């Protein structure tokens with residue numbers, strides 16, 4: 272049985288991946304997670320004890336990372352500081368975790384000859400005009416806008432350089448915006464759902480014309496498993512499910528499913544440098560590796576996500592007041 276070392280496995284996408292991998296394969300999983308404000312052990316409850324181990328630690332801790340990478344078959348690297356708004360107010364942790372943390376992991380993977388998969392984002396490509404007929408592909412030049420996306424771009428370039436210079440056995444993937452259970456309430460969709468539950472009006476940045484290309488976290492997980500299994504070393508794969516929606520449409524959909532009038536939201540100060548549109552062309556992943564998304568009904572996906580937040584208030588409630596207090600200082 273192969274063992275995966277999943278960094279950031281107590282976060283949103285990492286925890287969804289761990290559940291998905293343990294349910295759909297016979298792999299065993301070790302999670303390495305620092306449990307920052309974004310990590311939550313409750314997201315990893317109920318996993319099979321004989322196939323799952325949790326280690327609390329920092330991916331910048333070279334000694335710990337060296338030991339864990341030496342004991343594993345494949346590293347799947349999700350750990351990151353992930354929120355754009357935070358990166359605009361305090362960029363330093365983004366440099367430490369996203370750049371130095373990735374460097375620490377790939378040094379260990381190169382030393383031990385360990386297979387490595389790097390998780391990244393479509394934000395490294397910058398943004399598109401609303402009417403641009405082209406979408407992002409693996410050939411799109413890097414042009415990140417925020418401290419978050421520039422540190423993710425930097426981490427991608429480190430991995431690519433380690434492949435070329437040192438023969439690191441790595442693949443990379445850049446995915447679009449994920450939604451689903453276990454997402455922190457600082458992020459757009461859970462923030463609005465939990466606001467409505469609390470009787471607070473959702474908060475739309477600016478006019479809400481910004482477009483995101485939504486994909487369910489389970490589709491991201493199935494794509495990552497496919498790349499680990501069949502991906503070509505050194506290659507980058509874009510992951511997307513043709514889910515473009517503007518933010519105003521998403522808020523209106525949430526309000527509809529929660530029994531509120533379509534205009535029951537507030538417009539607040541826009542995010543500085545706010546990327547206008549992301550859109551992924553995932554042709555390579557579909558044609559070369561035969562991957563297809565399964566959760567393509569966004570309307571249904573949002574309804575299920577609303578139900579999850581209603582049913583799991585104990586999971587998100589401890590983070591809610593602090594998160595909103597931070598946004599209030601920013602006028603958002």
Ligand code: NAD
Nearest residue numbers: 279281282283284305306307309310329330351353448449
């Ligand atoms: P998240 O913020 O929910 O989770 C990040 C996890 O990493 C947390 O559990 C945190 O405790 C852990 N972590 C942070 N710093 C660490 C460190 N120094 N050492 C060990 N663990 C640390 O993030 P997410 O939304 O689940 O994103 C996961 C990955 O997917 C990131 O690499 C992100 O760039 C990428 N990604 C996210 C999206 C999205 O829509 N959220 C889309 C594409 C790619």
Ligand code: TDX
Nearest residue numbers: 353354355392394448457458459462474475476481518
């Ligand atoms: O309250 C809000 N109101 C609002 O209009 C918040 C929190 C966000 N927004 C807007 C900003 C974006 O256009 O919604 C959109 C989505 O915002 P976020 O959830 O913060 O995501 P985004 O900035 O698009 O980045 C996400 O997708 C790519 C993840 O956080 C990144 O980790 C990932 O790389």
